[in-house]
Amino acid sequence: MLVHHTLTGPEDAPVLVLGNALGTTTELWREFSLPFRVLRFDHRGHGASAPVAGPCSIEDLAGDVVELLDHLGLQQVYYCGVSLGGMVGMWLAAHTDRISRLALVCTTAWVPDKARLDERISLVRSRGMEAVADTVVSLWFTPACAPAVVQRFRAELLKVDPPTYLACVEAVRGMDLRPDLVKIDVPTVVIAAAQDHATPTELVRYIADELPDSELYVVGDAAHLAVVEAPRTISVILDDHFGNG
Numbered sequence: 001m002l003v004h005h006t007l008t009g010p011e012d013a014p015v016l017v018l019g020n021a022l023g024t025t026t027e028l029w030r031e032f033s034l035p036f037r038v039l040r041f042d043h044r045g046h047g048a049s050a051p052v053a054g055p056c057s058i059e060d061l062a063g064d065v066v067e068l069l070d071h072l073g074l075q076q077v078y079y080c081g082v083s084l085g086g087m088v089g090m091w092l093a094a095h096t097d098r099i100s101r102l103a104l105v106c107t108t109a110w111v112p113d114k115a116r117l118d119e120r121i122s123l124v125r126s127r128g129m130e131a132v133a134d135t136v137v138s139l140w141f142t143p144a145c146a147p148a149v150v151q152r153f154r155a156e157l158l159k160v161d162p163p164t165y166l167a168c169v170e171a172v173r174g175m176d177l178r179p180d181l182v183k184i185d186v187p188t189v190v191i192a193a194a195q196d197h198a199t200p201t202e203l204v205r206y207i208a209d210e211l212p213d214s215e216l217y218v219v220g221d222a223a224h225l226a227v228v229e230a231p232r233t234i235s236v237i238l239d240d241h242f243g244n245g
Helices: 058-072 084-095 115-127 130-140 147-158 162-174 178-183 201-210 231-243
Strands: 005-008 015-019 037-041 077-082 099-105 188-193 214-219
Touching: 015 058, 015 084, 037 058, 058 084, 058 162, 077 084, 077 231, 084 099, 084 162, 084 178, 099 231, 115 130, 115 162, 130 147, 178 201, 188 201, 188 231, 201 214, 214 231
Parallel strands: 015 037, 015 077, 077 099, 099 188, 188 214
Antiparallel strands: 005 037
16 A cells, blocks of 8 residues: 655755654645655555554554655655654664665654553543544644644544554554664754653654764754744754755
8 A cells, every 4th residue: 555645846856755743644844845856645544645454563654655665766765754754764764775864853762651652542442533632732732832733733633544543653652763773874863842742852862872873953942743833943954964965
């Protein structure tokens, strides 16, 4: 099954793949205008991508990206991923030769506190996506974020296929990418958000500390979806990082 995707921008420019956070779609990158050929995609069961029955792992989600790259005839790409998208990016960079430069935004290599995800899994199973929407969205944005933006992303979350969402949450809960970090030998920029309570700065910093070739930035006025609240700041960081490729 090929995930939904769009490929836009100059045909002679390097391809930059943008990986979304769990519960979000390509809408995540609405405010970005980058000088690359940009490949956006929706994770399985998200946005316009079809659900896939049964459990999945980070490796399976990364496999969706490899399938997409093969379909488009792309051997090597730049990759930027937020949260779940970053986890997929770490796996791809550690286990394949498809990523030449990497950016990881508000993500983690493992989840130390699994109780929060256990509660989310239980609520979605018993009461559906609506039962977790407000809690999840409260982690995505700071209180200063425009209500219209918050509501737009809440609405997108509620459209995600619940069984696929659960499978993805369980994939995040069960992953441990820490042993893979030393295998990532491509230049990497790691971005944390000072007000991110979903992936606190210390978890993001751990990734930067373990990678052989990385730079760490901390964005101040943003929470978990920092690419939505601080698009200009992050665009500058990404443009500088990938523009030097």
